[in-house]
Amino acid sequence: MGKKQLSYKAMKTLLFIKKLLTHRYVAIVLRFYIGGIFIYASMNKINYTAEFAETIASYQIVPHWSVNIMAVILPWVELICGILLVAGIRTRSATVIIGCLMIIFTIAIFINLIKGTPISCGCFSTIGEKISWWTFSRDIVWMMMIVHIFFYDKALHLGKRFSLLIKEV
Amino acid sequence: MAKISGSFLIWFLIFSLILTFSCSKDRNRLAGRYVAEDNKGKQLQTVLLELKSNGEGSWATEEDNISFRWEIKGEEILVHTKSGGVIIGNIVGETIKINLPGVSMHYFKKAL
Amino acid sequence: MQVEEFTLSIEKEKDGSKKLNRRQFLLKTLFDATYELSSLNDTQQIIENALLILMGTLGLTEGFILLINTKTQNGQIAGRGLKDNEIKTIYEKAPQLIQQYFPDTSETTSPLFIKIHSISRNSAMDGPYFPQEISLLIQWSVNKEYSGLMGLGSKILKENYGDEDIEFLSHLISTLVISIKNARSMEIVRKLYLNLHQKTIEQEDALKQVKSTQNEVDRQVFHLKALYDITSELSGLNDTNKILETFLLLAMGTLSIKNGYILLVDKEDKRAQLVYRGIEGKRLQRLQEDDSEEIINRFFKAAESRGLTPMNTQLITDKNPYDKILFHMDAKVGVFFAIDEVHLGLIAFNDKLTSIDYSQQEQKLLVTLTNNFMVLLKNARSFEVIQQLNLDLEKRNIQLKKTVDELTSSKRRIEILEKIRAHAKSSIQKEIGRAQRVSAVDFIFIFTLAVILSLIFNFSNPNGINLQPSIWSHEPSPSIDLYRAKIKHDSGKALFVDARPPNFFKQRHIQGAINLPLTLFDFVYMMKLNSLDPEKEIIVYGRNFSRFYDEEVAFKLISRGHTNVNVLLAGLSTWEKNNYPIKQ
Numbered sequence: 100m101g102k103k104q105l106s107y108k109a110m111k112t113l114l115f116i117k118k119l120l121t122h123r124y125v126a127i128v129l130r131f132y133i134g135g136i137f138i139y140a141s142m143n144k145i146n147y148t149a150e151f152a153e154t155i156a157s158y159q160i161v162p163h164w165s166v167n168i169m170a171v172i173l174p175w176v177e178l179i180c181g182i183l184l185v186a187g188i189r190t191r192s193a194t195v196i197i198g199c200l201m202i203i204f205t206i207a208i209f210i211n212l213i214k215g216t217p218i219s220c221g222c223f224s225t226i227g228e229k230i231s232w233w234t235f236s237r238d239i240v241w242m243m244m245i246v247h248i249f250f251y252d253k254a255l256h257l258g259k260r261f262s263l264l265i266k267e268v
Numbered sequence: 269m270a271k272i273s274g275s276f277l278i279w280f281l282i283f284s285l286i287l288t289f290s291c292s293k294d295r296n297r298l299a300g301r302y303v304a305e306d307n308k309g310k311q312l313q314t315v316l317l318e319l320k321s322n323g324e325g326s327w328a329t330e331e332d333n334i335s336f337r338w339e340i341k342g343e344e345i346l347v348h349t350k351s352g353g354v355i356i357g358n359i360v361g362e363t364i365k366i367n368l369p370g371v372s373m374h375y376f377k378k379a380l
Numbered sequence: 381m382q383v384e385e386f387t388l389s390i391e392k393e394k395d396g397s398k399k400l401n402r403r404q405f406l407l408k409t410l411f412d413a414t415y416e417l418s419s420l421n422d423t424q425q426i427i428e429n430a431l432l433i434l435m436g437t438l439g440l441t442e443g444f445i446l447l448i449n450t451k452t453q454n455g456q457i458a459g460r461g462l463k464d465n466e467i468k469t470i471y472e473k474a475p476q477l478i479q480q481y482f483p484d485t486s487e488t489t490s491p492l493f494i495k496i497h498s499i500s501r502n503s504a505m506d507g508p509y510f511p512q513e514i515s516l517l518i519q520w521s522v523n524k525e526y527s528g529l530m531g532l533g534s535k536i537l538k539e540n541y542g543d544e545d546i547e548f549l550s551h552l553i554s555t556l557v558i559s560i561k562n563a564r565s566m567e568i569v570r571k572l573y574l575n576l577h578q579k580t581i582e583q584e585d586a587l588k589q590v591k592s593t594q595n596e597v598d599r600q601v602f603h604l605k606a607l608y609d610i611t612s613e614l615s616g617l618n619d620t621n622k623i624l625e626t627f628l629l630l631a632m633g634t635l636s637i638k639n640g641y642i643l644l645v646d647k648e649d650k651r652a653q654l655v656y657r658g659i660e661g662k663r664l665q666r667l668q669e670d671d672s673e674e675i676i677n678r679f680f681k682a683a684e685s686r687g688l689t690p691m692n693t694q695l696i697t698d699k700n701p702y703d704k705i706l707f708h709m710d711a712k713v714g715v716f717f718a719i720d721e722v723h724l725g726l727i728a729f730n731d732k733l734t735s736i737d738y739s740q741q742e743q744k745l746l747v748t749l750t751n752n753f754m755v756l757l758k759n760a761r762s763f764e765v766i767q768q769l770n771l772d773l774e775k776r777n778i779q780l781k782k783t784v785d786e787l788t789s790s791k792r793r794i795e796i797l798e799k800i801r802a803h804a805k806s807s808i809q810k811e812i813g814r815a816q817r818v819s820a821v822d823f824i825f826i827f828t829l830a831v832i833l834s835l836i837f838n839f840s841n842p843n844g845i846n847l848q849p850s851i852w853s854h855e856p857s858p859s860i861d862l863y864r865a866k867i868k869h870d871s872g873k874a875l876f877v878d879a880r881p882p883n884f885f886k887q888r889h890i891q892g893a894i895n896l897p898l899t900l901f902d903f904v905y906m907m908k909l910n911s912l913d914p915e916k917e918i919i920v921y922g923r924n925f926s927r928f929y930d931e932e933v934a935f936k937l938i939s940r941g942h943t944n945v946n947v948l949l950a951g952l953s954t955w956e957k958n959n960y961p962i963k964q
Binding site: 145146147148149150152153155156157158159160161162163164166167168170171172174175176178179180183189192193195196216217218 | 819822823826827829830831833834835837838841843844845846847848849851852881883884886887899924925926927928
């Protein structure tokens with residue numbers, strides 16, 4: 100009998116924690132955070148495109164002919180997705196894109212960590228710290244946040260403002 | 269709710285704008301002309317470092333003149349080259365210590 | 381017959397000259413009688429005279445003649461010397477007598493047939509009819525019409541009837557019959573003549589009647605024509621004023637009137653309409669000076685007191701002082717009419733051209749005309765009212781049409797708005813749906829936007845970079861193979877340049893190589909290699925998957941004027957593999 104009660108309580112607390120964790124307000128916060136990060140990150144990259152190209156090249160993953168193109172386009176993708184996330188428009192799609200980028204970054208860091216190339220992460224500035232397992236795990240954490248956002252973000256969307264209009268109409 | 273999100277975005281943008289402008293304060297502090305000397309206070313090559321307040325700068329010797337962009341990060345000055353390189357320099361009071369990799373350390377004192 | 385009589389008389393000639401004288405006397409009498417009787421026209425007179433002559437000639441005291449017309453069963457009697465009642469009796473007994481003496485009902489005209497009876501007093505047959513004194517009865521007949529009985533008494537001289545007497549009688553009777561015939565004929569002629577005369581008179585009367593009837597008819601025709609003319613003339617008009625004028629004109633023309641006027645008052649609108657012809661200005665002024673309202677009031681009061689009902693007329697003449705008050709000006713005759721509760725009018729006519737008074741007929745005509753006129757006027761008014769109503773209706777129609785148009789346009793607008801709303805709603809719902817969904821459209825959109833913005837930014841920026849690697853834009857620099865490079869390295873004549881970023885250089889580099897990173901080329905070159913001999917042999921190395929540093933640096937060196945620049949395509953890794961000198 101006691102076991103059952105215990106497990107029941109445990110389940111209840113687990114559920115509560117789950118509810119807390121998956122609450123949509125959490126997702127909102129995460130959304131703003133991730134969006135803000137990406138917007139901030141894209142600033143430096145847009146401003147110093149050549150340096151970002153060098154960064155991409157130093158990862159030694161993309162072919163040499165695509166480096167410059169990537170260096171030009173990628174920061175803007177980051178910026179736009181970040182804005183979309185913060186504003187709440189098309190968050191799901193933006194989240195997906197950011198997730199993909201994140202995956203790419205994580206894998207790139209992982210490969211270079213294995214290789215041991217002495218390069219900087221390049222996330223926020225060109226001469227940032229060298230890559231390490233800390234950057235890697237940071238990326239993983241961000242990835243989890245993004246997943247959370249994808250599944251649980253349901254509030255504060257600019258896109259939702261139309262629902263008021265719908266109600267009026 | 270949607271209104272809150274919209275206004276938040278606006279605030280964010282304003283905030284970032286403020287940030288950019290706050291940097292210019294530092295820039296103004298450091299803007300000016302600098303002359304290189306060696307660690308003993310003696311002048312080495314004639315290198316004239318000019319830091320403009322709008323973020324541009326120029327490294328001039330007798331032969332050549334290289335333009336770059338610079339910014340301040342705390343105690344460090346970052347020189348961004350056109351070809352995609354970054355040179356880090358230390359700010360010690362009025363002196364700027366720049367180490368060109370493979371070349372030598374340059375001490376720049378503010379010229380009059 | 382006469383021959384027989386003559387034979388008889390010849391037989392009697394035996395009597396002396398007395399008889400001849402008597403004869404002569406008788407003949408003379410006969411001749412006179414004939415002359416006298418033939419000049420008479422009345423049968424009664426004839427038989428009376430005949431009787432007189434007879435009785436005088438024969439010397440009788442009593443006698444009668446009874447004329448019988450067996451056809452008509454009546455007769456005439458003349459008697460002398462008899463009592464009146466006896467005469468009456470005989471006369472009354474005529475039918476029985478006829479029955480007795482004239483049973484023959486044949487119609488043939490036969491010569492005079494005379495039969496002489498002598499009546500005995502005792503005869504049952506003859507007795508009851510005739511008075512006692514009658515002794516001789518003579519019966520004659522020519523035909524049904526001319527039959528008769530003659531009864532004679534005895535002679536004064538108490539003689540018997542001689543042959544001469546009988547002869548005389550017969551002659552006289554024949555003369556009598558002839559003169560009766562004549563008289564009858566004369567009477568018939570006279571009757572015919574009277575008839576004719578009467579008929580002529582009747583005819584004349586009838587003719588006169590016809591004439592008068594004709595006159596009457598003519599008059600009626602004239603009236604009707606006038607009526608018809610006026611009606612047809614007026615019915616074509618719709619304007620009240622025109623109707624008044626035309627009617628006045630026609631009426632005056634019909635009856636040859638010199639001057640007249642029509643006055644029409646309207647209680648509702650409080651106005652009076654006057655139409656006149658042939659009236660002088662002065663008189664007219666007086667009428668017009670009168671206040672319309674006053675006229676209106678007077679008229680309506682008069683109408684009430686006279687009991688004038690709508691659609692009725694009243695004849696007014698100046699003979700009647702009460703009527704005359706109604707006239708505003710001199711007028712001989714007029715018609716006071718009312719169209720309805722609010723409209724009254726007066727038609728007044730003065731002298732005729734012929735200056736004769738208005739006859740009854742003419743007055744009647746005026747009334748009739750006025751009745752018609754009233755109807756037409758009412759029609760015209762109704763028409764005017766209808767026109768006005770029509771105009772109002774038209775206006776209202778236009779308004780309604782406008783309203784309807786507005787309504788339809790509003791309805792259309794509403795429809796459009798509804799459509800828009802539905803559209804917007806659906807699109808918004810779609811948007812909302814899309815906001816929650818992940819769609820390829822979004823990706824494309826974001827990516828396209830990113831590309832566009834980035835390209836714009838890049839090419840409008842002085843700090844922008846080339847999209848294609850610069851290697852593609854120039855010829856590859858000359859390369860050198862590993863072994864020759866090694867030889868060069870051993871000889872120490874060539875300058876080895878490590879084009880990789882400093883971190884890589886710090887990690888490992890070819891012994892003796894200097895670091896000239898692509899990113900810091902300008903700086904390092906300026907500071908370090910400014911004074912380098914352009915002829916100096918340079919070997920550049922350092923490339924990875926993502927960047928051909930050596931090529932880029934080699935190119936830069938060449939463009940700075942160095943002529944002897946080679947790229948070690950083998951790279952550091954191969955150098956290392958061959959265990960060539962490396963510095964860590």
